[in-house]
Amino acid sequence: MNDDILLDVRHLTHVFPLSKKIAVKALDDLSFQIRRGEIFGLVGESGSGKSTAARCIMNLYRPAAGEIIYKGVNICDPAQFRTHRKMLQTTRQLIFQDSSSSLDQRMKVCDIVAEPLKIHRIRPARGSLRAEAEFQLRYVGLDAGFLDKYPSELSGGQRQRVAIARALSMEPELLVADEPIASLDVSIQAQIVNLFRHLQQEHGFSFLFIAHDLAMVEFLCDRVGVMYHGRLVEAAPAKELFSSPVHPYTQALLSAIPIPDPRLERARQIRQFTEDPENFQGVLTEVSPEHYVLMREGEHHG
Amino acid sequence: MSSQFEIVGIRPADAKPPVRRQKWYRGKPLFAAALLGLIVAGCLGCGYIMTKDPSYMNLSNCNVAPDREFLFGTDTMGRDIFSMIWYGGRISLFIGAAATVVSTFLAIVFGALSGTAPEWLDTLLMRLTDILLSVPNLLVTVLLQAILGEANVLSLSLVIGVTSWTSIAKVVRTEVRQIRGSEYVIAAKCMGGGFFYILRKHLTPNFISSIMFMVVMNVRSAIVAESTLSFMGIGLPLEVISWGSMLSLSEKALMTNSWWMILIPGAFIVATLLCITSIGNYIRKKANNTQSNL
Numbered sequence: 280m281n282d283d284i285l286l287d288v289r290h291l292t293h294v295f296p297l298s299k300k301i302a303v304k305a306l307d308d309l310s311f312q313i314r315r316g317e318i319f320g321l322v323g324e325s326g327s328g329k330s331t332a333a334r335c336i337m338n339l340y341r342p343a344a345g346e347i348i349y350k351g352v353n354i355c356d357p358a359q360f361r362t363h364r365k366m367l368q369t370t371r372q373l374i375f376q377d378s379s380s381s382l383d384q385r386m387k388v389c390d391i392v393a394e395p396l397k398i399h400r401i402r403p404a405r406g407s408l409r410a411e412a413e414f415q416l417r418y419v420g421l422d423a424g425f426l427d428k429y430p431s432e433l434s435g436g437q438r439q440r441v442a443i444a445r446a447l448s449m450e451p452e453l454l455v456a457d458e459p460i461a462s463l464d465v466s467i468q469a470q471i472v473n474l475f476r477h478l479q480q481e482h483g484f485s486f487l488f489i490a491h492d493l494a495m496v497e498f499l500c501d502r503v504g505v506m507y508h509g510r511l512v513e514a515a516p517a518k519e520l521f522s523s524p525v526h527p528y529t530q531a532l533l534s535a536i537p538i539p540d541p542r543l544e545r546a547r548q549i550r551q552f553t554e555d556p557e558n559f560q561g562v563l564t565e566v567s568p569e570h571y572v573l574m575r576e577g578e579h580h581g
Numbered sequence: 582m583s584s585q586f587e588i589v590g591i592r593p594a595d596a597k598p599p600v601r602r603q604k605w606y607r608g609k610p611l612f613a614a615a616l617l618g619l620i621v622a623g624c625l626g627c628g629y630i631m632t633k634d635p636s637y638m639n640l641s642n643c644n645v646a647p648d649r650e651f652l653f654g655t656d657t658m659g660r661d662i663f664s665m666i667w668y669g670g671r672i673s674l675f676i677g678a679a680a681t682v683v684s685t686f687l688a689i690v691f692g693a694l695s696g697t698a699p700e701w702l703d704t705l706l707m708r709l710t711d712i713l714l715s716v717p718n719l720l721v722t723v724l725l726q727a728i729l730g731e732a733n734v735l736s737l738s739l740v741i742g743v744t745s746w747t748s749i750a751k752v753v754r755t756e757v758r759q760i761r762g763s764e765y766v767i768a769a770k771c772m773g774g775g776f777f778y779i780l781r782k783h784l785t786p787n788f789i790s791s792i793m794f795m796v797v798m799n800v801r802s803a804i805v806a807e808s809t810l811s812f813m814g815i816g817l818p819l820e821v822i823s824w825g826s827m828l829s830l831s832e833k834a835l836m837t838n839s840w841w842m843i844l845i846p847g848a849f850i851v852a853t854l855l856c857i858t859s860i861g862n863y864i865r866k867k868a869n870n871t872q873s874n875l
Binding site (some may be wrong): 333337338364365368369371373375377381382383384385394395399445449454457510565 | 770771772773778786
């Protein structure tokens with residue numbers, strides 16, 4: 280793995296106004312980096328701002344403060360975004376949670392998969408758009424028989440595969456997946472995660488994987504960031520985070536994972552986590568190589 | 582033992598009577614479609630069925646009641662009504678279709694623009710439509726026609742089209758507001774699809790069924806508008822033959838007690854409108870049925 284940084288999120292803050300007086304801070308000073316060819320997992324409970332972060336990275340929301348540097352381009356700056364629009368639109372791709380609403384019900388699978396190529400008028404490498412779509416489908420494990428089907432004729436896992444094929448048809452450098460497995464059942468989740476792993480090894484793209492299923496994140500990701508209320512509380516290589524969590528929120532989150540062994544499971548204790556604002560102050564501090572924890576100056580979590 | 586396997590005590594299923602397949606034309610407005618097709622075909626192929634030159638004024642034969650030579654009689658200027666009906670129908674139907682194309686195009690672009698715009702622009706555009714909608718249509722039509730000058734077929738269809746898009750635009754806007762948040766539209770935006778690309782590929786196919794009824798009804802109202810304007814003398818001039826301009830002779834006809842001049846063009850208009858309405862109704866029902874195909 281080289282240390283070339285593809286995506287650098289710096290002090291990102293996003294606020295949703297609810298009314299003229301009340302506003303919700305969805306992202307609060309969020310910073311993380313993704314290297315080339317790396318799978319970065321973002322975990323956290325519902326409402327912790329994971330999806331908002333993904334949408335800011337895809338330029339769907341304009342953040343209130345902070346900057347996102349992608350391949351040296353500050354994509355939050357409208358002028359820079361415009362000059363690099365084509366590069367940004369072709370090299371970043373997004374996969375949604377709900378595959379039934381992320382595919383147009385009135386388009387056939389072959390049109391859906393070839394859609395990005397059609398938008399950018401790229402000459403397909405394999406002759407026709409249809410051949411290209413077939414190739415991409417085969418890559419994600421679907422055969423040519425699916426080309427003429429409509430999304431409503433497919434199962435959830437098949438639809439998610441079509442969505443992945445659509446994202447991959449542009450050969451992206453950064454793939455953002457916003458809870459891609461949350462709406463699938465467990466066996467299909469495993470298939471899709473294995474598929475992601477395989478595809479990532481083949482294509483070598485960087486991958487921002489957002490999930491709330493910790494086991495999947497441990498299996499798939501190289502590095503993991505834990506979010507709570509719009510802040511990154513801990514970021515570390517996956518193995519280290521799961522073996523020695525430092526922040527009390529991470530410890531509580533990890534202790535909530537069921538263990539598939541009844542004897543150990545009976546002995547498992549869920550750590551109580553109190554919403555102590557003290558725990559969410561300060562800056563990310565490196566406690567061991569590559570392991571960052573949100574803590575105050577001079578403080579040390581036990 | 583009759584078959585290889587038999588379970589004791591089982592009650593065999595009754596032999597099902599063969600399911601009678603639904604006839605394909607069940608519930609479809611077949612009669613309306615056939616009649617409309619006949620009228621349209623007659624108008625398009627008017628050269629083959631006209632018995633006289635429709636614009637030839639034969640003053641020795643004016644106000645002739647229907648007889649064997651003049652099948653539908655002649656008007657006050659001695660023109661053969663049978664030939665005029667088919668010849669003039671072409672113009673009436675053309676105006677109906679052209680005005681609908683103009684108004685549907687305007688409605689889709691305007692409605693989609695308003696539906697995808699930020700809130701302040703959306704409010705502005707919709708209040709603008711409300712203002713247009715609250716002014717009587719006829720007034721705007723007359724005004725525009727006066728600005729454009731002498732009416733001809735194209736200018737009249739343009740004017741009718743420009744004045745009749747507002748209600749479709751409102752429906753389009755509502756539909757677009759529902760669709761624009763869908764993830765496939767967001768995905769297309771991320772991939773770099775522009776406004777017209779998304780409109781063509783994603784928005785229009787998804788809302789077309791809900792405006793189809795209004796579009797078909799628009800053909801009808803455009804034909805009516807043309808007839809109204811021509812009847813009032815501000816539409817097509819007398820020498821341009823259309824169903825509306827034929828009706829504009831009817832006040833004179835009333836005095837000479839010649840019913841055929843009013844009844845025959847009137848009957849053709851009513852028949853066409855009824856056919857279009859019935860087809861439009863069918864489209865609306867079908868659109869409502871197949872909305873949820875999941």
